[in-house]
Structure formats: structure tokens, C-alpha cells
Amino acid sequence: MTAALKIDNLNVFYGDSHVVRDINFELQDRESIAIMGRNGMGKTTLLKALIGLLPVRSGSVTLGGQVITSAESHERVIAGMGYVPQGREIFPYLTVRENILAAMQISKTRTIPPFVYDVFPVLEEMQTRRGGNLSGGQQQQLAIARALVSNPKVLVLDEPTEGIQPSIIREIAKALNHLKAELNFALVVSEQVLGFTMEIADRFLIMEKGEFVYEDNREDVDTDKIHAYLTI
Amino acid sequence: MFALQAFTGLSVFSILMLMALGLAIVFGLMGVINMAHGELMAMGAYATYGTSVLFEAYFPSLMSIYFIVGVVLAFFATSVFGYFLERSLIQFLYKRPLDTMLATWGVGLILQQLYRQFINPRPVEVPTASWLQGVWQVSEDVSFPMSRIFIVGLAFLTATLVYLFLYRTRRGLLIRAVTQNRGMSGAIGINQKRVDAYTFALGCGLAGIAGSSFTMLASTAPDTGQAYIVDTFIVVVFGGVESLLGTIMSAFFIGQMQTWFEFYLSGSMARAGILLLVIAVLYFRPNGLFATKVRR
Ligand SMILES: Nc1ncnc2c1ncn2[C@@H]1O[C@H](COP(=O)(O)OP(=O)(O)OP(=O)(O)O)[C@@H](O)[C@H]1O
Ligand SMILES: [Mg+2]
Numbered sequence: 092m093t094a095a096l097k098i099d100n101l102n103v104f105y106g107d108s109h110v111v112r113d114i115n116f117e118l119q120d121r122e123s124i125a126i127m128g129r130n131g132m133g134k135t136t137l138l139k140a141l142i143g144l145l146p147v148r149s150g151s152v153t154l155g156g157q158v159i160t161s162a163e164s165h166e167r168v169i170a171g172m173g174y175v176p177q178g179r180e181i182f183p184y185l186t187v188r189e190n191i192l193a194a195m196q197i198s199k200t201r202t203i204p205p206f207v208y209d210v211f212p213v214l215e216e217m218q219t220r221r222g223g224n225l226s227g228g229q230q231q232q233l234a235i236a237r238a239l240v241s242n243p244k245v246l247v248l249d250e251p252t253e254g255i256q257p258s259i260i261r262e263i264a265k266a267l268n269h270l271k272a273e274l275n276f277a278l279v280v281s282e283q284v285l286g287f288t289m290e291i292a293d294r295f296l297i298m299e300k301g302e303f304v305y306e307d308n309r310e311d312v313d314t315d316k317i318h319a320y321l322t323i
Numbered sequence: 324m325f326a327l328q329a330f331t332g333l334s335v336f337s338i339l340m341l342m343a344l345g346l347a348i349v350f351g352l353m354g355v356i357n358m359a360h361g362e363l364m365a366m367g368a369y370a371t372y373g374t375s376v377l378f379e380a381y382f383p384s385l386m387s388i389y390f391i392v393g394v395v396l397a398f399f400a401t402s403v404f405g406y407f408l409e410r411s412l413i414q415f416l417y418k419r420p421l422d423t424m425l426a427t428w429g430v431g432l433i434l435q436q437l438y439r440q441f442i443n444p445r446p447v448e449v450p451t452a453s454w455l456q457g458v459w460q461v462s463e464d465v466s467f468p469m470s471r472i473f474i475v476g477l478a479f480l481t482a483t484l485v486y487l488f489l490y491r492t493r494r495g496l497l498i499r500a501v502t503q504n505r506g507m508s509g510a511i512g513i514n515q516k517r518v519d520a521y522t523f524a525l526g527c528g529l530a531g532i533a534g535s536s537f538t539m540l541a542s543t544a545p546d547t548g549q550a551y552i553v554d555t556f557i558v559v560v561f562g563g564v565e566s567l568l569g570t571i572m573s574a575f576f577i578g579q580m581q582t583w584f585e586f587y588l589s590g591s592m593a594r595a596g597i598l599l600l601v602i603a604v605l606y607f608r609p610n611g612l613f614a615t616k617v618r619r
Contacts, residue, residue: 142510164509180507182500192493193500194511201493241512 093156095120095277096141096245101150103133103140110136112301114150118245123271123278125292127285129321133301134281135177138249141279142174143167155244169197173243173276177250179234183223187214187233190222194237206273207236210266228259232266239270248280252287264290285317334471334540336578337478338533340571342551343558344485345529347570351559352502353522355413356424359431360555361548363527366404366434367397367534368543369442375449387452390535394477397535398528405527409520417519431548438545446542455539470539481532482571488525489567498522554581561601563611573612577601 096118103111110133118124126134139145141152143164151160154170162170182190191203191214208215211232217225222233231251238246248267252260264287271278271291282288288295295312297305297320305320307313342364349357357363371393378389408430416423455473458466489495501508501518509515533551537543554577562573577597584593604612 144506144510163514164506165512165514168510168512174510176507176510180504182503182507184503185496185499189496189499193496193508193513196497196512196514237511 094118094153095122095155096279097151097153098141099151099153101137101140101152102148103136103145104148105136110301111140114301114303116296116303118277118279120244121271121275121277122294123280123292124294124296125288126279126281126296126298127283127288127317127321128281128298129283132298134298135249136301137298138174138247138279138281139176141167141247142172165196168241168243171242171244173238173241173246175231175234175238175246175248175251177253177281179227179230181222181225181230181233181237183221185222186219187222187225188218190233191237191240194240197241204240206270207240210270211236228255228263231255231259231263235263235267235270239274239276242274243276246276246278248278250281250283252282252284260284260287261290263287267291283321285314285321289314330467330471331582333575333578334474335581336575337474338536338540338551339554339558339578340478340574341481341529341533341536342555343562343570343574344482344567345526345533346555347526347559347562347567348529349523349526350556351567351570352498353417353519353526354420355417355523356420356427357413357526358424358428358552359408359434360427360527360530361550361552362431362434362438363401363405363530363548364534364537364551365438365543365545365548367401367531368538368547369438369447369534370397370400370531371535371538372442372447372449372543379450386450387454390449390452390455390539393449393538394532394535397531399531401531401534402524402528406520406524408527409523413523414516414519435545435548442545444545446544446547448542449538451539474536474539477532477536481529485525485529485567494518494521498525557597557601561604561612563608566611569611576612 094117098114098116101111101114102109114137126137128134136145140147143162147160151158154167154172157170159167159170182193185193191207192201195201213229214233214236217229222230225233251263268291278291280288280292293309295307295317296303297317299320305316346357346360349355349360371390374393374396375389378386412426413423416426451470455470457469459469459472460466489498497513497518500513501515505515558574558577559570561577562569580597580600581593584596588596
């Protein structure tokens with residue numbers, strides 16, 4: 092069986108600084124992994140390289156058997172990757188509805204799929220508001236909806252809890268689990284909040300200075316150890 | 324007198340607005356400083372001139388409507404040219420504004436030379452259709468030339484169509500998405516390069532329509548575009564580079580100022596006056612007079 096996503100010996104640089112170092116991992120269909128690490132350890136850099144916002148120096152990215160290492164971002168979306176960036180990057184001057192429609196290029200229809208407003212009713216209420224005028228939590232929901240309307244096989248989420256209050260974090264975790272069961276995507280999420288990833292991830296990878304230094308499954312995870320990595 | 328002066332301002336505004344809308348799309352939305360925008364306007368004017376020559380030779384009976392055909396041809400000629408310009412040159416210079424300025428300036432010079440060599444080194448004029456020659460006699464001493472009324476109408480029609488395209492069509496939505504956040508547009512599946520090319524083509528096509536209108540006010544020379552390019556940049560910056568509505572209002576304002584200043588002062592004093600005013604406004608509102616605010 093081919094993995095949903097396979098990363099081999101990935102190296103990413105900013106100029107001379109080597110930020111992602113020889114990263115390898117595999118993600119099975121419907122699996123969900125959390126990449127955890129403190130600020131500046133290279134999580135965002137890795138995820139940006141996955142969606143093609145940063146070029147890789149060496150290594151390969153394979154999505155459902157298709158090598159996409161040097162594909163453009165929009166080609167990766169067509170190949171089945173969805174991306175929710177850190178900081179959400181909602182189009183500020185587009186309405187909520189337009190933010191979603193803009194992401195529906197590759198689908199044939201112009202009707203927003205029902206799951207969007209079922210799972211995020213607040214987006215329906217705010218349909219005609221400008222994206223830039225939503226709260227952080229609302230923007231996060233919009234960013235997730237926007238990534239899912241292209242029907243990805245792998246959803247890449249970069250620090251979805253950043254700057255969001257605990258009650259909304261729990262809601263987002265619930266929504267993600269529900270959507271995952273309904274839409275059958277695999278998930279890669281970068282995080283610093285263990286409580287959140289404990290609810291959505293099957294597997295944990297700890298990143299330190301661009302390398303994976305520790306890996307664990309949810310069943311036998313050593314939360315103290317992960318906490319130690321996150322707080323040093 | 325007052326009404327007539329205001330109306331003259333309105334037709335200057337029309338050309339400025341069409342030019343500025345095109346430039347606002349290319350410069351304001353895409354960040355490309357297109358120094359050849361004036362020459363594209365001249366290209367539109369020459370396309371209209373060419374249409375008139377063809378009609379005179381082959382369909383003299385249809386001379387009354389050649390201008391309509393000319394406007395459409397001007398739009399197509401300039402937007403197709405713009406499309407290929409973007410694909411062959413501009414797309415490689417997106418993050419390099421100085422190189423873009425130099426390269427497009429060069430393109431402008433080449434175009435001017437081509438106009439001189441292959442069209443006519445001296446100004447050319449187009450015939451005015453009979454129904455555009457008349458005047459609209461409002462009262463005994465106030466009358467508006469039909470051609471100017473037509474230009475104003477054309478400008479408003481074009482602005483409306485641009486608005487509908489940008490805000491009511493799928494392609495327009497993609498243009499707005501890409502101009503607001505290029506990287507993220509790609510990451511949600513939009514092919515930005517394709518969007519760039521037709522956005523640029525649209526901006527150039529608007530310069531073509533401006534050129535077409537221009538033929539009704541004055542004769543076209545190879546360097547006609549030069550006279551308008553500076554004013555056009557002023558209009559766009561004054562209006563706030565991210566707001567097309569601002570561009571329209573700014574064109575209106577500057578078009579009016581221009582004719583009023585010229586009425587009371589000499590031509591160069593008028594331009595100096597406008598520049599001072601614009602600088603003063605930008606000092607207090609650096610993002611332009613009509614910039615809107617949204618949390619990013
Ligand atoms: N554009 C850039 N140019 C140069 N260095 C960069 C750039 N962006 C990030 N870096 C550096 O790369 C390293 C990894 O940054 P990255 O954003 O991937 O970390 P992160 O794990 O996502 O952190 P955070 O939890 O704060 O989001 C940091 O040392 C950072 O300073
Ligand atoms: Mg990060």
C-alpha cells in the first residue's frame with residue numbers, strides 16, 4: 092500500500108542556514124501525526140516546503156505515490172494536499188464566502204459543500220463579512236474550511252491553536268475529528284499545545300533544531316517527556 | 324462658464340480614469356511599475372486610427388460606427404500585447420521593481436520608435452463620426468460637445484464593466500485573491516501565473532480604451548503616452564494603490580483640479596499646483612486619500 096504522504100531525506104535552507112535537516116516520515120491514509128517543538132525549531136519551514144512555498148535543497152516529497160518535490164503549490168493542491176498556514180492568512184478584503192469560493196478552483200461546482208456550514212455555523216452567519224474583520228478563532232475555522240473544500244487527501248495544519256482561547260481550541264479539535272471521519276483525509280499538524288494534539292493525533296514527532304529527535308504513538312505516549320521537550 | 328469648465332474637467336477625468344484604472348490594476352494590484360503604460364495608450368489610439376483608415380477604404384458607409392469597432396479593437400490589441408509582454412518579460416521581474424521599471428521603460432521607447440517608423444512620425448487624427456460632431460445646447464451660452472459626452476459615457480461604461488468583472492465573476496475573484504496574497508493563493512489551488520498574465524492583460528487593455536477615447540480629444544503622436552503617464556501615476560498613488568474606487572475618485576479630483584488650475588494659471592503652474600496638493604495630502608494620508616482599513 093502506498094503511503095498518503097512520504098518524506099525522504101528532506102533538507103531545507105534559508106540561504107546558508109540549514110533549517111530542516113534530513114527529515115524522514117511516512118503518513119498512512121487517515122492517519123494523523125503531530126509535529127511538536129518549541130519556537131524556531133523548523134516546523135513551519137518543513138510544512139511550507141511540503142506545500143511548495145519554500146524550495147527544498149534535497150530529498151523528496153511523495154503524495155499518494157506521486158512525486159511532487161518540485162511541483163508548484165497549486166499543483167500540489169490538485170494532487171491532493173490542503174494547507175492551513177500559521178497565522179491563517181485569510182484574504183483580508185474578500186468576504187468569508189469569497190474566501191471559500193476562491194479555494195474551489197479545482198472543484199466543478201460553485202456551491203459550497205454542506206459540511207462547511209454544518210461544522211462551522213459561524214461562517215454561515217458571517218458569509219458576507221470581510222475575512223480581515225473576523226476574530227482569530229473565526230479566521231482559523233475559515234482557514235480550515237478553505238483548505239478542505241478542495242477535498243484533500245492530506246491536510247497540513249500549522250499551529251492552529253496559536254492565539255486562540257482554550258474553549259475554541261477544544262471546539263476546533265472536535266470539528267477536526269468530525270471532519271476527518273467524514274472526509275477521510277490524513278493530517279499533519281504542527282503544534283506546541285499538547286492538550287490539543289492529544290485529542291487529534293495518532294502519533295507524535297518531536298522536532299528540535301530541524302531534526303526529529305523523538306517519536307511516539309498516542310497509546311504509549313510519555314507526556315512528561317514531550318512536555319520536557321516543549322518547555323526547556 | 325462654470326458648467327462648461329467642470330465638464331471639460333470631466334472629459335479629462337475620463338481619459339485619466341481609464342488610464343489610471345489600468346495602471347491601478349497593473350501597479351496597485353500587481354505591484355508592477357509599467358513605464359510603457361503610456362505607449363500602450365498610444366497603441367490603443369493607433370488601433371483606433373487604423374480602424375478608421377480601414378473603414379474609410381473598405382466600408383465607407385459604416386464610418387458612423389467605426390469608433391465602436393475601434394474601441395473594441397484597441398482593447399484587444401493592447402491586452403493581447405500585454406499578455407505576451409507579461410509572459411515574455413514581466414513575469415521574470417516581479418520581485419525586482421527597479422528592473423521592471425527599466426525594462427518597461429525600454430519597451431516604451433521601442434514602441435515609440437516603432438510608431439515613428441511604421442505608422443507616422445507626425446501626429447495623426449481620426450475623423451469624428453457625424454453624430455459625434457454636434458453639440459448639446461443646454462442653454463444659450465452653455466453647450467457640451469457630443470464627443471465629450473460620449474467619452475464620459477464610455478469611461479463610465481468601462482468602469483462599470485471592470486467592476487462587474489472583478490466583483491461578480493470567478494476570474495475577478497481569482498484576481499482579487501492573488502493580489503491580496505500570492506503565496507496563499509497558490510496554496511489553495513489557484514494558478515497564480517495564469518492569473519497574473521490575464522490581470523496584466525486587462526490593465527493593458529484599459530490603457531488601450533483610454534487611447535481610443537483620447538483620439539476624440541486630440542491627435543495622436545508617437546510620444547502621446549508620455550504626457551499622460553506621470554498624471555496617471557499621480558492619480559493612482561493619490562487614490563490609494565489598493566482601492567479601485569479610490570482611483571476613480573482620485574481621477575475625478577485630479578481631472579477637475581487640472582482644468583481649474585489651467586483655467587486660472589498657466590499649464591506648468593497648474594501641474595506644479597496639483598503636485599504640491601498631492602504631496603500635502605500624501606503627507607497626512609500616506610496610503611492614499613481613499614485607502615480602506617482592514618485587519619490583515
Ligand atoms: N524567511 C526566513 N529567513 C531566514 N530564516 C528564517 C526565515 N523564516 C524562519 N527562519 C528561521 O528558521 C528557523 C525555523 O523557523 P520556523 O518558522 O520554521 O520555526 P517554527 O518551529 O515554526 O517556530 P514557531 O513555533 O515560532 O512557529 C528559525 O531559526 C527562524 O529564525
Ligand atoms: Mg511556525
